[in-house]
Amino acid sequence: MSVLVLAEHHDGQLAEATLHAITAAKALDDDVDVLVAGHECGAVAEAAAKVAGVTRVLQSEHPAYGQPVAEDLALLLQRLAPAYGAILAASTTHGKNVMPRLAALLDVAQVSDIVEVLGPDTFKRYIYAGNALATVQTSDQLKVLTVRTTAFDAAPKEGGSASIERIEAVDPAGIARFVGREVSGGERPELTSARIVVSGGRGMGSGENFVLLEALADKIGAAVGASRAAVDAGYVPNEYQVGQTGKIVAPDLYIAVGISGAIQHLAGMKDSKVIVAINKDEEAPIFQVADYGLVGDLFQIVPELTAELRKNR
């Protein structure tokens, strides 16, 4: 039975995370539809139609979908659900907000944050901050799933030629209303899709000291992240957080600076291809997962590293 993917989009752009969810959907069934709900979201629907492997794009327009709340998206998905064998979204804050609400409306026990599709009803997912890997089989006819984006490749943005169908919106529930958004970050790549991530921990000592990491990050086109300890200490905002309760990243290169390597942090980055650890404590657990470890004072090493990278090439 065909599969529906809830597309996420911001400012007229299809989110990268959705491409990963599409790949997970393709592992379930070859027939993959994508729902684009928005306001004047034609460009997003067209982008989704070009993604390789997509059969149909369902475009639903409503002023309330311009900045949709979970209450309204769940109602729209609920109406579409009977035609599908599975409904998926990426495990972003958006997907995590909407999908359990949908699952409950459908009386389905969601499988969260899957990392592997073993069969039509069987999935792998991490529990206990990534310290155990569970194989879960669901007995629900309809599957509601969220997808860990780092575990599935992005579907190619080009190569598809899906049809675009306009579908009716569902009247908003009128119980929740979007008020506003403050977007941080700016020019740097987004944390979960960056090829390189430079993260700081409590060892950074202060928020001001993060400029050292930003200089390094800008030199190599990296995103900047942080451990929960650094977030808790108020050095950086929560959206920087990499770990069990923050973002899960798996870049080609992860540089952990002044991060001891608590299991909750490792849960968010240990699937990175190459891990570099810079820490003054040679006993720090981060070194147990690092491909390259450098023991020493980060305040000396990080500027030196930035300078070294600037020097050659």
Added chain:
Amino acid sequence: MKVLVTVKRVVDFNVKIRVKTDGSGVETAGVKMSMNPFDEIATEEAIRLREAGKADEVIAVSLGEAKCQETLRTALAMGADRAIHVQTDAPLEPLAVAKLLKEVALREQPGLIITGKQAIDDDCNQTGQMLAALLGWPQGTFASKLTFADGELEVTREVDAGLEKVALKLPAVVTCDLRLNEPRYASLPNIMKAKRKPIDVLTPEELGVDIAPRHKILKVEEPPRRQSGVRVASVAELVDKLRNEAKVI
């Protein structure tokens, strides 16, 4: 306004868990258990709302085996007024938990329900959203700030891109992120006082909820281990390795 907070008993976040050798699950016997950290934040927020005069009563709810009452005592010692324990030894999935909580909510008629955003054992991140759906209430997930204005609750949410604000009609469900507050420690006199606070015990049968699991755990295994690599002596050596060996920059 009554505020309901949900608290889950989980393996303490400092425990390095062990996967059982027969692959049936994670060893929890003889392991230190604590209140789910996000639920501590939920409890703290509810108590602060009462202290600020926005709530009159804080009711803590926990579901599961008899020992959940220890977790409820912790919530009572922090300052919750009374507690409800839905007792069962059966495993509970988030959907079943949400259904049980819905029945409790229909009995108690709270104006607000606060949950943690996820439990650190199953890492599901579902219960609050499911509960809101079943009640037909709005949801403010991953909350870092709550403000009451004009009969609405404005929730600042931690989202991937930064912060988002939504306005919810009450009653509503809020799930907490870690920056909402810093939970207090229970003082000794409050721990003593908590022993006298009431805990009502209910069962899933009394609440008329089918809690049969939908999921079957076929296997629990150790995740693939990462090999630890090499120590480098200098920045120059590191850059050389990254360029010529790992080829990532």
